[in-house]
Amino acid sequence: MTFKIPRSKNKRIVIVGAGFGGFYIANKLKGKGFQLVLIDKNNYHQFQPLFYQVAMAGLEPSSISFPLRKNFRNDADLFVRVADVQEIRVDQKCIVADIGMLDYDYLVIATGSVTNYYGNDQLKRNSIPLKSVSEALYLRNRILEDLEQSVRESTESLQNKLLDIVVVGGGPTGVELAGSLAEMRKNILPKDYPDLDFKLMDIYIVQGSKRLLPGMSEQSSTVAYKYLQQMGVQVLLNTRVDNIESEKVSLSNGSTIFSKKVIWAAGVMANPIKGLPSTSYNEDHRILIDEFCKIKEVADVYAIGDVACQISEKYPYGLPGIAPVAIQQAKYLSDHLLRICSGTESKSFPFHYTDKGQMATIGRHKAVFDWKKLHLKGPVAWLVWLLIHIYYLVGVRNKIVVIFNWVWSYIFYDHALRLNIKPYKNE
Amino acid sequence: MTFKIPRSKNKRIVIVGAGFGGFYIANKLKGKGFQLVLIDKNNYHQFQPLFYQVAMAGLEPSSISFPLRKNFRNDADLFVRVADVQEIRVDQKCIVADIGMLDYDYLVIATGSVTNYYGNDQLKRNSIPLKSVSEALYLRNRILEDLEQSVRESTESLQNKLLDIVVVGGGPTGVELAGSLAEMRKNILPKDYPDLDFKLMDIYIVQGSKRLLPGMSEQSSTVAYKYLQQMGVQVLLNTRVDNIESEKVSLSNGSTIFSKKVIWAAGVMANPIKGLPSTSYNEDHRILIDEFCKIKEVADVYAIGDVACQISEKYPYGLPGIAPVAIQQAKYLSDHLLRICSGTESKSFPFHYTDKGQMATIGRHKAVFDWKKLHLKGPVAWLVWLLIHIYYLVGVRNKIVVIFNWVWSYIFYDHALRLNIKPYKNE
Secondary structure (H helix, E strand, O other): OOOOOOOOOOEEEEOOOOHHHHHHHHHHHHOEEEEEEEEEOOOEEEEEEHHHHOOOOOOOOHHHHHEEHHHHOOOOOOEEEEEOOEEEEEOOOEEEEOOOOEEEEEEEEEEOOOEOOOOOOHHHHOOOOOOHHHHHHHHHHHHHHHHHHHHHHHOHHHHHHHHHHEEEOOOOHHHHHHHHHHHHHHHHHHHOOOOOOOOHHEEEEOOOOOOOOOOOOOHHHHHHHHHHOOOOOEEOOOOEEEEEOEEEEEEEEOEEOOEEEEEOOOOOOOOOOOOOOOHEEEOOOOEOOOOOEEEEEOOOEEOOHEEEEEOOOEEEEOOOOOOOHHHHHHHHHHHHHHHHHHOOOOOOOOOOOOOEEEEEEEEEEEEEEEEEOOOEEEEHHHHHHHHHHHHHHOOOOHHHHHHHHHHHHHHHHOOOOOOOOOOOOOO | OOOOOOOOOEEEEEOOOOOHHHHHHHHHHHOOOOOEEEEEEOOEEHHHHHHHHOOOOOOOOOHEEEEEHHHHHOOOEEEEOOEEEEEEEEEOEEEOOOOEEEEEOOEEEEEEEEEEEOOOOOHHHOOEEEOOOOHHHHHHHHHHHHHHHHHOOOOHHHHHHHHOOOEEEEOOHHHHHHHHHHHHHHHHHHHHHOOOOHHHEEEEEEEEOOOOOOOHHHHHHHHHHHHHHHHOOOOOOOOEEEEEEOOOOEEOOOOOEEEEEEOOOOEEOOOOEEOOOOEEEOOOEEEEEEOEEOOOOOOEEEEEEHHEOOOOOOOOOOOOOHHHHHHHHHHHHHHHHHHHOOOOOOOOOOOOOOOOOOOEHHHHHHHHEEEEOOEHHHHHHHHHHHHHHHHOOHHHHHHHHHHHHHHHHHHHHOOOOOOOOOOOOOO
């Protein structure tokens, strides 16, 4: 097998990764006189901010995923390839993937991040990640399976282990998950499982630092904390998970939680491609880029999004690994590449990140939103959160389906997709 | 683990299987003074007639599945259990499942049917079934994977094997699949895969007998045949599949098709539970029932739907294994059980099957519908087909979502869900 992409008269830009960075730059550059090759391991773009709603049976994977070929179907000199890129050969200006080699004129690395277990394999083995729609579906199935099993268990201590859920990590994903679980416990599960006592179900959120949502303002952290407490979530601050065994979580404060389900939302790490000079990676394996999103000392190779580390005065440790950074870098880099190719490149147009605010939703009418000195909470922040997510979701069909699901859940206090559909395997 | 269901003052009816038969009878009997226990391997009811649309990326599994606990959530003396029933012990009046034993006052077996490979393991290994939403999703993924791979193949003969699809079986499932594949090939795939030549993609339907849709009228068979021919499907009648190797299908007419994808829609067989007297099963393993849906010589055990064989003058080989039979038997049996318990049972109310017609859709505006001497085809039959399927689909939400998807596909000639979401596995 090969990439089988014939050279055209246009310069070839190879984009690796179809997350926010890769997907947006491909969209901006299409039809602009380049040959584009967009490579991803999956045949779809996935909308990470709503993974937790898939896990909570509120949305289908398809509602927050978008087929790449459908998006780029009308572009003559654009090629989508489902492949795993393993290496860059900068001297030959080519990449090596599982399906063959491909040379580039310009290369954009947008491979994002993966779950960070901090090198601890036991944490990985005994917890559930949430960095893809597949993982979100897996979590959904696990929750449903454990509920079914707990119905059949004869002792409360066995039921307890099956019902309790530990969320590790107090960032937006962790907070949104914990809040969402608390709402399910209150509104949905007691009706579905009348023979279970949901007082037995404890939801923990474990955060290593002294506040939740450390990327947001202190006000918002406090509000999120209060919301979760109101909803009956046990918030453990300044607490680290030392170890996870199959049904036991050991915490840094010496205590132990017995639970079969630990969700690992405690951090991500860059997912770089190897082959760049070792000086191009920082100690966290992020790829160091300059103010033009270019990798220093490597010709024509750029990186954007979570995988990249762009240091500025305001961000001495690099820009945060969040979607708005990836999107803005994608837009910037597309303009930059157009300028280079039209010969109007100028060193006077470096990238500037505009902080468009940060937000997290905890539950119905409960959200926090920071934008510079503005701090919103409650129903207003919640509405802003809904609208912004709909705006950034790809595809008119997906927007309609997500709005429909949200309205349905809102009216009926219901997450409709409580299906444990196991994958089929042909033996 | 146990069933953990306490006896109430009501008589206990155990229903095994939540397909059309089991789901409908549970719905009819709920709140009528019984203790109901509904057992299925999955936590949802699935709508079999639309599996093929899931496989064709036109519908999500969730749109044609309905969570059992949600449906029965307001019923005090009704228990849903996800379990695999392995045996009936008629003398003890109990069933044995993977989660324990449970005694019954009345037992309803509605375990349906499974794919029939006629004892040939090689057929099973090398073909794809379509008897569950999981299998439908698997087929969707396989089609998408093979398309991606064929883009990368360097020779037309390799591409051919990946693109060609053989549908074995000319019943409704086979005909609907073949038609749907032909529409995808015409309307969707060339736009998604501009670098593939879809003239290379052949769609075969192989039927052992002399006409398609043998359960319908000859007129309808002829119309279906013409439709499929118009759409470019290769229809092979009077042809049997002798063998399937990994990329090669050997036919009874001596010819061979080279294809990696063979869809097995060539028949089903009953999926009975063991433990009944051997005289209760016929040679096809269907459970023989009398005109009251009761198993002869076994007290208080009933069977309905595909698993049951009910012989009458008009149907000397038993009623056909189709949804309307299961639904009518479910309605009948619920009334019958109510009569027994109220002491008004009378041998003068046997079950009568009312033929409500049969139908199959082949493509846009192309369907056939038989009802007694009425034979519809074309747009009228197609509309009837759509309306009847929406009517029988469980759940208002599902009806809305399916209508939305159909309208979307109709307007845009698009199946929106072309996502290959692989299951997550925690190593």
